[in-house]
Amino acid sequence: MTEKSIELNVKRLYLPGVVLKQKCKKCGKELTMDLSVEYLSYPCTNEPFAVCFGCDSCEEENMYDYVLGLTLTGIDAQEV
Numbered sequence: 001m002t003e004k005s006i007e008l009n010v011k012r013l014y015l016p017g018v019v020l021k022q023k024c025k026k027c028g029k030e031l032t033m034d035l036s037v038e039y040l041s042y043p044c045t046n047e048p049f050a051v052c053f054g055c056d057s058c059e060e061e062n063m064y065d066y067v068l069g070l071t072l073t074g075i076d077a078q079e080v
């Protein structure tokens with residue numbers, strides 16, 4: 001990861017349409033996290049952070065790492 005990490009001063013980052021899916025490491029149940037309902041708290045970009053997936057079958061707390069990338073694109077960018 002060569003890009004600099006940026007701390008987003010966002011208390012609750014919702015990402016509607018993004019659903020994270022993982023498997024419970026203990027019982028194998030599919031776990032989902034819908035980021036239109038749940039949120040990332042003060043996320044940083046370009047730096048791995050752990051997301052906790054609690055399993056409601058066996059109560060295992062599964063930690064999986066994610067990286068948030070952020071891209072800003074000029075839609076009427078001029079050729080220089």
Ligand SMILES: [Zn+2]
Binds near residue numbers: 028029060
């Ligand atoms: Zn489980």
